Amino acid sequence: MKENIIEYGLKKKGAVPTHPFGLDSLVIKVEGKMFALIFENIANQMIINLKCDPVIAANLREQYDNVRPGYHMNKKHWNSVTLDGSVPEQDIFYMIDHSYDLVVKKLPKSIRESIQNPS
Template sequence: MDFDWLRRACLALPGAYEDYPFGPETATFRVRIPERIAGPGAGKVFAFAGVDAVPPSVSLKCEPALVIPLRAAHPEITGAWHLDKKHWNGVRLDGALTAATVADLIEDSYDLVVASLPAAHRRALGWSGGDSPS
């Protein structure tokens, strides 16, 4: 797994896009939000990644109840640097975790973000994660 793999995995999700608000070294992956809700270019972040990090790594949102068990089971998963460690994990992509596991963690992060969007927007994204209240 490298940054290009990570980029493809994140951008494969409906409504996902990439931008660089913190400079060219940090990619931010977001779910697009309609302009009428949040203004032009707005989106909710589900992943941060260092473009040239060695080994590659990604910061992903996580259900708070799963943060500690994931970190205990996988040394490659730690508290995300500069983010709320109750809600964000840092995931080292050094090959110890399978691509399928990392893809699942990315999708889980995306699902947490999309679940917080209004129902109409979730439907517009074709999200099948459930219809939680908005």
């Protein structure tokens, strides 16, 4: 599951894998802005942190036990999802899409257009 999720995130236009917190965690960025952080917690569980609209974030937390406020992140705008199979992979892909879109939407128009319409 983890490999599919990483692969999916890296297929987003302009996505770049980085390791600013060491080799044990993967941060996926677009234009220098993080939209996904994948790491192993102290209980040896794989976690992905994703940016999320606050209303959608609250709904996802109600829907899934393993979607929680973002670990070491702004709890209002980030969710942590435990990658243990309890959240369907397709739903995690949707969450990655949403996180990416939120980050891209905040980029300057010229950069946003270059990502969305590469020449």
